Amino acid sequence: MSALISQLKDLLGPHGYLEGADAEAKAQSGWSHLGTPPIVLRPASTEEVSKVLTLCHEAGQPIVAWGGLTGLVESANVGHGELALSLERMHAIEEVDEIAGTATVQAGAILQTVQEDIEKHHLILPLDLGARGSATIGGNIATNAGGNRVIRYGMMRDMVLGLEVVLADGTVLSSLGKMIKDNAGYDLKQLFIGSEGTLGVVTRAVLRLRRKPDSQDTAFIAVDEFSKLPKLLDHMDRKLAGTLSAFECLWNDFYRLLTTEPATHTPPLAQDQPYYVLIEAMGAQQEQDTSRFEAALEEAFEKELIVDAVLAKNQSERDKMWAIRDDVGQVAQNWPIFTFDVSLPVKDMEAYVSETKARLTETYPDHTAMIFGHLGDGNLHVIVGVGDDSVQARRGVEACVYEPLRSRGGSVSAEHGVGLEKRPYLLVTRTPEEIATMRAIKKALDPKGILNPGKIFEAQPLKSAAE
Amino acid sequence: MSALISQLKDLLGPHGYLEGADAEAKAQSGWSHLGTPPIVLRPASTEEVSKVLTLCHEAGQPIVAWGGLTGLVESANVGHGELALSLERMHAIEEVDEIAGTATVQAGAILQTVQEDIEKHHLILPLDLGARGSATIGGNIATNAGGNRVIRYGMMRDMVLGLEVVLADGTVLSSLGKMIKDNAGYDLKQLFIGSEGTLGVVTRAVLRLRRKPDSQDTAFIAVDEFSKLPKLLDHMDRKLAGTLSAFECLWNDFYRLLTTEPATHTPPLAQDQPYYVLIEAMGAQQEQDTSRFEAALEEAFEKELIVDAVLAKNQSERDKMWAIRDDVGQVAQNWPIFTFDVSLPVKDMEAYVSETKARLTETYPDHTAMIFGHLGDGNLHVIVGVGDDSVQARRGVEACVYEPLRSRGGSVSAEHGVGLEKRPYLLVTRTPEEIATMRAIKKALDPKGILNPGKIFEAQPLKSAAE
Known part of the structure; x- marks a missing residue:
């Protein structure tokens, strides 16, 4: 070497x-x-x-x-x-095209830097997530990052119009088009988005931007039954027609953790309801949009979909609400912890959570389980502490969280990817035929297996694989 | 055999x-x-x-x-x-999940049948296009269909959550998940969407539905300068925050053709402006949304972005406006014709159209060129008649339309695909490296080349190919 x-x-x-x-x-x-x-x-x-x-x-x-x-x-x-x-030295924002609504950036550019630069053009890159200060655009693409606004703007995949990638053998695939529509042959960029650097190295991208909204409305809401959550989402999405941008759910344990000392946040609502939701809409005219937002919440009260609600009256109150949701680090109080990121059909979510908790309780009566997620996307984060971070404990907890996904057609990874950590559980979500097809693609593009080997699936096929 | x-x-x-x-x-x-x-x-x-x-x-x-x-x-x-x-016998709509907002359908289901069935659930499949009465969901997926609402809801790719595909060797890849987020390994379905049946045969899909909007506002607008079109789009998109669903442009020649006998439509606006736009928004509360829509147009007048406008006062007027846009068949008046579907950055569009027309005029002084398109998507349809449908004439016209795309990073196919027809021009839009990568994928998934051979690219690599 x-x-x-x-x-x-x-x-x-x-x-x-x-x-x-x-x-x-x-x-x-x-x-x-x-x-x-x-x-x-x-x-x-x-x-x-x-x-x-x-x-x-x-x-x-x-x-x-x-x-x-x-x-x-x-x-x-x-x-x-x-x-x-x-890719850290390749961090240039090469161009912002205001008319096309695109930004051409190098892979190593930091998400937050790109966000801030774009806002100067009265446009936004809608991707947003907690790690914005260090995460890079190339990493966001390689992992198909999600975040808080997927419900309205989609995942990173939906924001990539053009892509430049270097293949394993050094071939540069450059396709830096700015068009929303381009059906000229296979859409190769889709292969590299979310494949965790196993098929090519992203070097540049053309990102799709959106107009910067001129209004914002935010509320914290308490809900007394799980079955009301999807109804509330449906109601708000209809009434806010196209402007709903976040619908973040917090289960009671997690809400209490975030709004109780040593956490520094004051609870915006009493801590006695099973579910809390942070709802946000981004629109065009503040006054009109606020009355629409309030009317929609009013109606939700009348329909008994919500028990209580508090609206952010200004930016500072809005920031405080988001600071609660973003203070995920409080889960460290239960250290050591295991972090999960699953997705499944919303109608199966309540039963899924019950079954997971029952399984945990059986094996780990003193466990903690913090649950929150992007309900509109079918995505739950589950953070479990059992006072033990041995491999054995990890495998035990993983079984509790992943097994109940199988029968429900759920995914072991909604937005975080697979890497090494979730590799043993890929078969919960994918069939042997799918994994064999992934291997065939990998082999076609990286015949020597030099790019991020062993991530997502084993570098050498298992003897039992369907290939 | x-x-x-x-x-x-x-x-x-x-x-x-x-x-x-x-x-x-x-x-x-x-x-x-x-x-x-x-x-x-x-x-x-x-x-x-x-x-x-x-x-x-x-x-x-x-x-x-x-x-x-x-x-x-x-x-x-x-x-x-x-x-x-x-796939015509596989046309069942297997399930509509109102909570997840998904429909599971077989590939042979007719688009319009699916649309109508879904509307009964107060949901919509946003894909819409002229061929809705015969086009199938499987075909829509295999070609990544576009249509009139891409600006808001995306192309067919954005509406496919799960997919079942049969590979060339009979392997069934079944991944019928309902989740918006699923990063568990390569997103294989992306390969089959838009690959025109060359990589697998789509048999079933889980489609992402949206809430059915409760309001609709539609206007026909006249604009006197090309440069105002993207400004108008930007203005309306901002003011209508998330509800803008169509922004269809018609060049003067095309507008006149559609609103002059033998066409049966009365012109909603005088025929003396260079550009016309059909704008539509779909929202939540008719009264509020209409005043917002009117205010946005009012402001566009004040900013001198538009010369004239007429609003549909009811469904019948709305239908009449869309009937104009949809009466594309009038281009047959100029038979024989050649039909194009290109995309390019909006800022280059005016120069592109000028150059294309100049090239046509030089070779075919008596040509007709009808131009219309989905401006917000960077997509233009160009329909050219030169009184001759020989292969030689076709090649001549194709050169006029495609060559000016090269330097502008445009695509020879925005939404129609490549098939056999555009195969000779794939290199206008794709690099030899990209085409070699497409071949590598094709070879990995269909080693004997039995699926729709020779479509998109030649079945046998050219000697000059970069492979």
């Missing part, structure tokens, strides 16, 4: 890599340690990425692309003998 | 196929003759589709899947020695 590393160093120059303690430090992300790569390569252009991959491909050298390292499923982990490829 | 055909007939039974004159009649679609398949297979279940493909795969027998045969790019044409596979 050392000859290859010398070649790569020569290629990229002194700013083009990190070694030793610098590489070590880089591999220490906020949440976890990603391994000990012998070198972290830092190419400054698509051409350099292409040359790096050409050399690695020739040598059969495995390599893992890195964005902001904010992933939650061990998808950026670097195994023994693998190199890391950081 | 006759032994295989006997096997297939035995497999599907007497209702399971058409031969001779019946097959011949079936191959005569409204627009064109699709070939003379020796047999049209009509399986009644996914299992039968799987068995058909298994037999064809073993025999290396090429086969072309058929939906409603409303395509415009020769993508359902059946070449010599190829069989046809009609």
Whole structure:
């Protein structure tokens, strides 16, 4: 490997890599340690990425692309003998086209930086998530990031119009079109979105922007029965016609955790209801939209869909409401914890949560289970603490959370991806035929298996695989 | 082939196929003759589709899947020695889940039938297009259909949550999840959407539905300068916050054609402006929404973005406005004609149209060019008549329409697909590397090349291809 590393160093120059303690430090992300790569390569252009991959491909050298390292499923982990490829030097926002409503950005650009730059043009990139300050656009694309506004604007996949990707053998696939519609052959970019860097390395993208809304209405709501949640969503979505942008649900335990000391937030509503919802709409005229929003909530009261509600009267109150929802870090009070991100049909959600809790109670009577999620997307986050973070405990808790998904057609990953962490459970959601097809695609695009090997599915097919 | 055909007939039974004159009649679609398949297979279940493909795969027998045969790019044409596979007997609407907002349907279901069934649930499938009465859901998926509401709801791709597909070798890939979010491995369904039946045969789908809007506002508008069109779109989209559902532009020649005898429509506005726009918004409360819509138009007048406007006061007036836009068949007055469907960045559109017209005028001084399109999507339809439908004339006109796309990063197909018709021009929009990657995917999923061979790209790689 050392000859290859010398070649790569020569290629990229002194700013083009990190070694030793610098590489070590880089591999220490906020949440976890990603391994000990012998070198972290830092190419400054698509051409350099292409040359790096050409050399690695020739040598059969495995390599893992890195964005902001904010992933939650061990998808950026670097195994023994693998190199890391950081896109951090490719962070330019190359163009914002106000007429087309697009931004052309390099993969290493930080989400928040891009968001802020775009807002100056009275446009928005609707993707938003807690890790906005470190997550990169390339990582958002590689993981098909979700977040709080999926209900209105979709996931990252829905915001990518054009994509430039470097394939395993160094081939540059450049398709940086700005059009919403382009049916000229296979839509190849879809393959790279959400495939966690296993099929190619994203270097640039054309993002679809939206007009910046001029009004915003936010409310915290208490609901007394699960069955009313989808009805409330249906009601609000109809009444707010096209402007509903968030419908975030918090189960009682989680709401109490976030609004009780040591957490610093005052509860906006009494803590005695089983469900809380943070609802937001983004529209055009503040006054008209607020009265529409209030009327919709009024009607929800009359229909007995909601028990209580408080509306944000200004930006500061709105910020406080979102600060509650975003203070997910409070779950660390129950450390050690296991974090899950599942999706399933909304009508099955109540039974799913009951079954999961019953399974947990049976094995871990003293467990904590914090549940919240993007109900409109069918997405629940479940955070479980059982006072033990051994592999055995993890497997036990995973069984409780994942098994009840099987019969309900649910997914073990709504938005976080699979990485290494969820790999053992991929068959809960995918059939052997689907996994065999994924392998066939992987083999077609990365025949030597050098790109992020072993993520999503094992690098070598299992003997029992359907392939 | 006759032994295989006997096997297939035995497999599907007497209702399971058409031969001779019946097959011949079936191959005569409204627009064109699709070939003379020796047999049209009509399986009644996914299992039968799987068995058909298994037999064809073993025999290396090429086969072309058929939906409603409303395509415009020769993508359902059946070449010599190829069989046809009609999904027409698989037309059930299996389930509408009101809580999840999904419909599970078989591929052969007619779009309009599905639309009407879903509306009974106070939901909509937002896809809408002129061929709704014969186009099928499977065909809509295989071609990633667009239509009039893409600006708000996206293309067919955005409405597919789950998909069941039969691969070339008979493998059934079944992934009929109902979730908006599912990042558990590669999103395989994206491969089959828009790949024109070359990678698999769609048998069932879970479609994403939306709430049925309770209000509708529609206006016909005249605009005096191209540069005002994107400004008007921006203005209306902001003011109508999330409810703008159509922004259809008609160039003067086309508007005059549609509102002058022998066409039966009365012009809603004088015929003296260069551009006309049909704008529609779909919202929640008719009265409020109408005043918002009127106020937005009022403001557009004040900003001098529009010259004249007429609002539909009731459903009958609305229907009349749409009847104008939908009466595309009037272009047959200029028969023979060539039909194009291009997309490009909006800011380049005026220059593109000028250049295309100049090129046409140079070679065909007496040509007609009717232009209309979905401006918000960057999509133009261009219909050219030069009094000659020879291959030579076609190639000449194609050069005039496609060449100016090259330097502007445009696409030769916004929504119609490639089929055979646009195959010679794929390199205008796609790089050799992209086409080589498409071939690699095709080879991985259909190694014998039996599914709709030769569509999108040549069945055998050209010697000059980058592969």
